[in-house]
Amino acid sequence: MLGTTLKQRREDLSLTQQQVADQLHVARQTVSNWETGKNYPDIPTLIKISDLYDLSLDIMLKGDASYMTQLQKDARQLKTLKKMRFRFGPIGTLLYKHYHNDPRWGKKNFIFWLFGGTFFSYSFVVMIVIYVIEQLAWHEPIFKDPLTMLIELGIFLLILIPGSMVYGLWATDYFRQQYR
Known part of the structure; x- marks a missing residue:
């Protein structure tokens, strides 16, 4: 419905898809995809289209159930990402965005190993960097005797x-609650 409205109004104004694309700063194919219903413009772009086509948002959106469903889905995903950023930080958010459609998601201990392993890897790198900076600040050799290094590595571990x-279990528990 939205696609039909957009196409009809563009043709009424004697605009080409390329002209519309240029004014909205998007690719021509993007305009074509909106008109065929393959995807939908986001809200800020929809407002720009409303101004360009001199159409109210109400007229453009009324009756298009699939677009409204998409907006609801986007709102839910945005809410989930905000929770993710607060709960798990930027790394957890990126992991979720990248892997939440993975067929292994939620199966066995995938979330535990994904989040726990990533946390371990990043933390290990950060601890090594801190260790090196600390050694340089105290003007001590980075590589001491092997026994001291093993003890410090053991403490890190x-x-x-x-x-x-704990991070992996926390993520696993959170997602099990979310997808019940």
Whole structure:
């Protein structure tokens, strides 16, 4: 319905898809996809279209159930991403955005290993960087005797492994509650 309205109004104004695309700063194919219903413009773009076509948003949206469904889906996903960013930080949010459609998502311990493993990896790198900076700040050699290095690495691991497990369990529990 929205696509038909957009196409009809563009033709009434004697505009080509390319002219509309140029004014909205999008590709011509994007305008074509809107008109055929393959995808929908986001809200800020829809407002620009409303101004360009001199159509009210009410006229453009009324009766298009699929667009309204898409808006509701986008709103739910935005709400989920806001929760993710607050709960798991930027790394957890990126993991969710990248993997939430993965067929393994929610099966066995995929979330636990994904989040826990990522947390462990990033934390390990950060701890190594901190270690190197600390050694340079104290003007000590980075590579000391092997026994001291093993003890310091052991301390790192004693902190990281339980922390990673807690993070992975926390993510697993959160997503099990979300997808019940």
